[in-house]
Amino acid sequence: MKRFASMLALGLIVVFAQSASAQTLKAVKDRGTLNCGANGTLAGFGLPDAQGKWTGLDVDICRAVAAAIFNDANKVKFVPLSAKDRFTALQSGEVDVLMRNTTWTSSRDSSLGLTFTGVDYYDGQGFMVRKALKVNSALELGDASVCVQQGTTTELNLADFFHAHNMKLKTVTFATANEAVKAYDAGRCDAYTTDASGLYAERLRLANANDHIILPEIISKEPLGPVVRQGDDQWFTAVKWVLFAMINAEELNITSKNIDEMTKSTNPDVKRFVGTEGNYGEQLGLSKDWAVRIVKLVGNYGESFERNVGQDSPLKIDRGLNKLWNKGGIQYAPPVR
Amino acid sequence: MTMSEGDLAVTEIKFVRGATIAARPPPAAMTGALGWLRANLLSSPFNIALTILIALLLAWLIPELVKFLLIDAVWTGADRDACREVVQHREIGACWPFVWERWSYFVYGSYPIPQRWRVDVFFAMLAIGVVWLLWLEAPRRDLGSVYFFIVLPITSFILLTGWSAIGLPPVDTALWGGILVTIVVASVGIVCSLPIGILLALGRRSRMPAVRLFSVVFIEFVRGVPLVTVLFMASVMLPLFVPEEYSPDKLVRALVGIALFASAYMAEVVRAGLQAIPKGQFEGAMAVGLGYWQMIRLIILPQALKITIPNIVNTYIGLFKDTTLVFIVGIFDFLRTVEVARIDPKWAAPVTSTTGYAVAAIFYWIFCYAMSRYARAMEARLAQGDKR
Numbered sequence: 001m002k003r004f005a006s007m008l009a010l011g012l013i014v015v016f017a018q019s020a021s022a023q024t025l026k027a028v029k030d031r032g033t034l035n036c037g038a039n040g041t042l043a044g045f046g047l048p049d050a051q052g053k054w055t056g057l058d059v060d061i062c063r064a065v066a067a068a069i070f071n072d073a074n075k076v077k078f079v080p081l082s083a084k085d086r087f088t089a090l091q092s093g094e095v096d097v098l099m100r101n102t103t104w105t106s107s108r109d110s111s112l113g114l115t116f117t118g119v120d121y122y123d124g125q126g127f128m129v130r131k132a133l134k135v136n137s138a139l140e141l142g143d144a145s146v147c148v149q150q151g152t153t154t155e156l157n158l159a160d161f162f163h164a165h166n167m168k169l170k171t172v173t174f175a176t177a178n179e180a181v182k183a184y185d186a187g188r189c190d191a192y193t194t195d196a197s198g199l200y201a202e203r204l205r206l207a208n209a210n211d212h213i214i215l216p217e218i219i220s221k222e223p224l225g226p227v228v229r230q231g232d233d234q235w236f237t238a239v240k241w242v243l244f245a246m247i248n249a250e251e252l253n254i255t256s257k258n259i260d261e262m263t264k265s266t267n268p269d270v271k272r273f274v275g276t277e278g279n280y281g282e283q284l285g286l287s288k289d290w291a292v293r294i295v296k297l298v299g300n301y302g303e304s305f306e307r308n309v310g311q312d313s314p315l316k317i318d319r320g321l322n323k324l325w326n327k328g329g330i331q332y333a334p335p336v337r
Numbered sequence: 338m339t340m341s342e343g344d345l346a347v348t349e350i351k352f353v354r355g356a357t358i359a360a361r362p363p364p365a366a367m368t369g370a371l372g373w374l375r376a377n378l379l380s381s382p383f384n385i386a387l388t389i390l391i392a393l394l395l396a397w398l399i400p401e402l403v404k405f406l407l408i409d410a411v412w413t414g415a416d417r418d419a420c421r422e423v424v425q426h427r428e429i430g431a432c433w434p435f436v437w438e439r440w441s442y443f444v445y446g447s448y449p450i451p452q453r454w455r456v457d458v459f460f461a462m463l464a465i466g467v468v469w470l471l472w473l474e475a476p477r478r479d480l481g482s483v484y485f486f487i488v489l490p491i492t493s494f495i496l497l498t499g500w501s502a503i504g505l506p507p508v509d510t511a512l513w514g515g516i517l518v519t520i521v522v523a524s525v526g527i528v529c530s531l532p533i534g535i536l537l538a539l540g541r542r543s544r545m546p547a548v549r550l551f552s553v554v555f556i557e558f559v560r561g562v563p564l565v566t567v568l569f570m571a572s573v574m575l576p577l578f579v580p581e582e583y584s585p586d587k588l589v590r591a592l593v594g595i596a597l598f599a600s601a602y603m604a605e606v607v608r609a610g611l612q613a614i615p616k617g618q619f620e621g622a623m624a625v626g627l628g629y630w631q632m633i634r635l636i637i638l639p640q641a642l643k644i645t646i647p648n649i650v651n652t653y654i655g656l657f658k659d660t661t662l663v664f665i666v667g668i669f670d671f672l673r674t675v676e677v678a679r680i681d682p683k684w685a686a687p688v689t690s691t692t693g694y695a696v697a698a699i700f701y702w703i704f705c706y707a708m709s710r711y712a713r714a715m716e717a718r719l720a721q722g723d724k725r
Contacts, residue, residue: 048446078511
């Protein structure tokens with residue numbers, strides 16, 4: 001009897017766990033906080049500041065999701081995850097959305113039971129070299145020694161790139177990025193390679209940042225975006241449209257500063273966006289003013305970008321590919337209508 | 338020279354001395370600083386070689402350390418520019434303003450700023466408890482242990498996690514961090530591991546098969562699995578089986594994992610002590626009519642624990658440093674907050690990481706050395722009876 005009871009309990013637990021994962025939006029609303037898997041140790045994307053407040057571009061996307069649901073950008077519990085356990089944490093339901101500079105690849109989209117909702121940052125692997133080396137292109141790096149962190153896709157991309165261009169490669173590998181940068185700074189290699197966003201952050205750490213340049217070539221595609229579990233279309237759509245709303249807001253010139261005037265706008269695009277026309281927010285399972293909440297409490301995509309990684313931050317990363325589609329980049333969002 | 342009557346006799350037996358000579362001071366080379374040097378540092382050729390080696394090592398290390406930590410150090414500044422050689426045009430050592438700015442983060446993590454007084458109160462209460470318990474001349478030490486083992490855990494739990502009914506807003510443990518987490522995890526591990534470890538050690542030596550089997554299986558299983566795996570399983574696999582509403586808090590999971598882990602190691606340490614007690618002690622205790630628990634409490638454990646003090650403290654020090662592993666499950670302990678801070682681009686400079694790690698090293702060293710010193714004093718006190 002006892003065994004039967006415990007089996008039953010286990011069965012119920014499994015059923016509960018599954019039904020909970022199928023209705024993430026409802027579960028989040030009932031709980032009152034969003035559980036967001038974040039990095040915690042990547043400047044510009046996910047890092048607690050001196051007051052312990054989480055900041056970063058990835059962090060802002062989570063805050064935007066919370067803002068859309070709760071009208072409070074602080075109702076997020078950030079769960080710092082390592083690269084290893086990030087997918088397990090999302091699969092197990094420990095977090096509702098994974099927002100941890102995760103590269104969208106076919107295998108991750110298909111075999112892990114997870115799905116990417118979009119791209120909040122187009123990254124790619126680049127090179128940093130000393131200006132004194134007088135190299136202006138990665139194609140001139142033949143015979144150069146390159147410092148790289150071992151066991152990463154970075155290392156593989158590097159080998160692929162040199163192989164594809166018939167250049168001889170001398171890699172010097174290190175267990176951590178910190179050691180690799182130290183070695184590069186000490187002159188043990190001619191170049192250092194990692195994702196371009198990381199290059200800007202690491203360059204600040206060098207003895208004299210102005211002696212180094214980041215080469216224009218990007219040798220890999222690293223689209224980073226939010227990830228959710230497969231099989232919960234309502235939640236997938238909601239998270240997807242939060243990012244779209246931030247991009248659309250920038251395109252419509254709606255910022256956290258002018259949002260109050262914009263709610264009185266007569267422009268039909270803006271009216272649909274702020275919810276004075278139609279019920280597009282309710283269709284997403286959110287509120288009528290969902291987009292207003294996002295922009296008011298977090299800002300549009302451009303504001304978040306500049307504040308966290310762009311010109312208003314110490315990183316000063318050029319927007320490059322992350323410019324809007326009508327400004328020379330590839331950030332593009334379908335319209336709200 | 339004039340001569341008196343007795344002079345003749347005296348000259349004949351002059352090898353007899355009528356009074357003791359006043360004691361002469363020991364040779365200058367055997368006293369004072371010189372004597373200490375001879376006795377402790379230069380007593381044999383091997384020791385002389387060692388002394389020279391260590392002196393050279395210190396001469397090589399200390400000036401560098403002092404230069405980096407004090408002489409070349411930067412003491413004030415607003416951001417990274419203060420700690421960069423290219424801006425300051427001088428050699429730069431430790432970047433202390435970075436530590437000043439981040440210190441509150443090192444101590445409290447993301448604990449909400451208006452609520453941080455609660456953490457301060459917790460630290461103060463813990464300090465009182467530790468002193469009350471460990472200072473042998475403290476008044477009413479019986480009350481001290483009631484305070485430390487009953488009052489302190491309950492009040493700290495309420496204080497830190499919050500209780501809306503008495504006006505303390507709840508604070509999610511995900512926001513705890515820094516020294517707060519390190520101290521909480523280490524104290525729970527230290528306080529829980531000794532009693533559980535003693536019970537397990539006794540269980541392993543028990544004549545009752547079920548108890549023995551349980552203890553052996555528990556100890557061997559927990560010792561056979563890396564702590565990282567235990568923590569990872571607890572934090573990532575548990576939610577797969579248990580629905581979210583019922584799964585325990587992440588910090589609690591880590592605390593339980595660490596406490597059980599430390600207990601398994603402690604059990605073997607205590608068992609070594611039990612093993613060292615001669616059989617006659619057990620037989621003697623039984624012969625005077627003591628029951629099992631009286632025998633263990635009054636005769637066996639006081640002797641066994643005395644022998645194992647160095648090993649117990651060894652385990653404690655290991656445990657204190659193992660607390661850094663909780664970062665695996667996403668809990669920001671002290672070391673992790675240092676790691677986070679050094680990545681902050683606001684303070685990005687070549688010396689930032691080194692400064693952060695130096696602070697971490699000093700912090701862990703102070704705590705571990707304090708434990709070690711207290712244990713040495715305790716050993717010395719308990720060894721009085723053996724020395725005579």
